[in-house]
Amino acid sequence: MTKVITGDTTFFKGIDQIKYEGLNSDNPLAFRWYDADRVVAGKTMKEHLRFACAYWHSFNGTGADPFGGPTHIFDWDKKEDPVARAKDKMDAAFEFITKMQLPYYCFHDVDVVDYTNDIAENERHLQQLVAYAKQKQEESGVKLLWGTANLFSHARYMNGAATNPNFHVLAHAGAQVKAALDATIALGGENYVFWGGREGYMSLLNTNMKREQEHLAKFLHLAKDYARQQGFKGTFFIEPKPCEPSKHQYDYDAATVKGFLQEFDLLDDFKLNIEVNHATLAGHTFQHELQVAANHNLLGSIDANRGDYQNGWDTDQFPNDINELTEAMLIILESGGLQGGGINFDAKIRRNSTDKLDLFYAHIGGMDIFARALLTADQILQKSDYLAIRKNRYAAFDEGAGADFEHGKLTLDDLRSFALANGEPETISGKQEYLENVINRYI
Missing domain, CATH: 3.20.20.150 (Divalent-metal-dependent TIM barrel enzymes)
Structure with a gap:
């Protein structure tokens, strides 16, 4: 905790050091969330x-x-x-x-x-x-x-x-x-x-x-x-x-x-x-x-x-x-x-x-x-599953051809061959609304 100093004149008379009092406090001159040593x-x-x-x-x-x-x-x-x-x-x-x-x-x-x-x-x-x-x-x-x-x-x-x-x-x-x-x-x-x-x-x-x-x-x-x-x-x-x-x-x-x-x-x-x-x-x-x-x-x-x-x-x-x-x-x-x-x-x-x-x-x-x-x-x-959802969204780059691409092992011809062999990609949700709800849930 800092030591309160005032100099020769107190400019903020009647105001004590602001302290943490927690969520049950209605004191406007107190912290409800900031607990410095927590x-x-x-x-x-x-x-x-x-x-x-x-x-x-x-x-x-x-x-x-x-x-x-x-x-x-x-x-x-x-x-x-x-x-x-x-x-x-x-x-x-x-x-x-x-x-x-x-x-x-x-x-x-x-x-x-x-x-x-x-x-x-x-x-x-x-x-x-x-x-x-x-x-x-x-x-x-x-x-x-x-x-x-x-x-x-x-x-x-x-x-x-x-x-x-x-x-x-x-x-x-x-x-x-x-x-x-x-x-x-x-x-x-x-x-x-x-x-x-x-x-x-x-x-x-x-x-x-x-x-x-x-x-x-x-x-x-x-x-x-x-x-x-x-x-x-x-x-x-x-x-x-x-x-x-x-x-x-x-x-x-x-x-x-x-x-x-x-x-x-x-x-x-x-x-x-x-x-x-x-x-x-x-x-x-x-x-x-x-x-x-x-x-x-x-x-x-x-x-x-x-x-x-x-x-x-x-x-x-x-x-x-x-x-x-x-x-x-x-x-x-x-x-x-x-x-x-x-x-x-x-x-x-x-x-x-x-x-x-x-x-x-x-x-x-x-x-x-x-x-x-x-x-x-x-x-x-x-x-929460916040980190897992984001990680899983890039799972296609964690193994196989995707990993080879990240490591610089593929050519443009290799990309064409993969696309040709595997057809149209699956539609995968980005789950934005779900993740926004995660934020609000923990708030």
């Missing part, structure tokens, strides 16, 4: 899920949207001095994180302290807050799952960062990534994420796509080599996203990123951080993106959220779909779990959710739904 499939829930708080949404989010200004006005965001304000925010964050029993957090550099156009000043301010965060981590036991640099919000990055057509902009991105890597390493960060917020194009009329992708690869190699030289042992993640804000981004989906990493010799150091809402924006399911990553040994981490069926953009709502997450946990458990990462709640409370308690309700719901999905998926794997 062992499932050989590991505790805490070890399987490795929950993290997204520093940016939870403590930098204002509720603003393209049509209206801030609605979330919180106590930790009132001081004028940027460092003092950042320390208040960190006090609030660690109080919340420890009260929620979240073992990890994640941040962008500009989340930790406001940046200006002065590189040296930004680095000094970040170093001050890194020292403060290190103290907080030591007091609480909370760890940094991953750090990253925000290379998309500043106006200089309007045409991308590592893919920008202006080398001067790329150099600024390099300086920012160096500082973010230094911060991540100083705080014992277990991973580092590259999120290509604008690494793509708006129009091919003014874009040399091949050159931009080559620049991105060179940039990633430089960053990776620097971090390794500083002793960083963790994994680098790339987070696929198809569009928004760019028309088309070079990290479109898991398969695209796998091809990019393979082409530019980055597979040994990089894995994928899969986000639910990005998967659906790419026209895929979350499960599809997880499976693609798992198939190529690239399933590193998750940004947990959801979109809205009526909105074609990244709404970053907290997850609540038990069917979706059960199917996701089946893939994660079958593939041996996440490699280095965890489940980061890259989600924000709604614009009209203006109470501090809403932040607790959102995370409690997210942690509970993943815990319930983990339990359900484990039961399906242990007790």
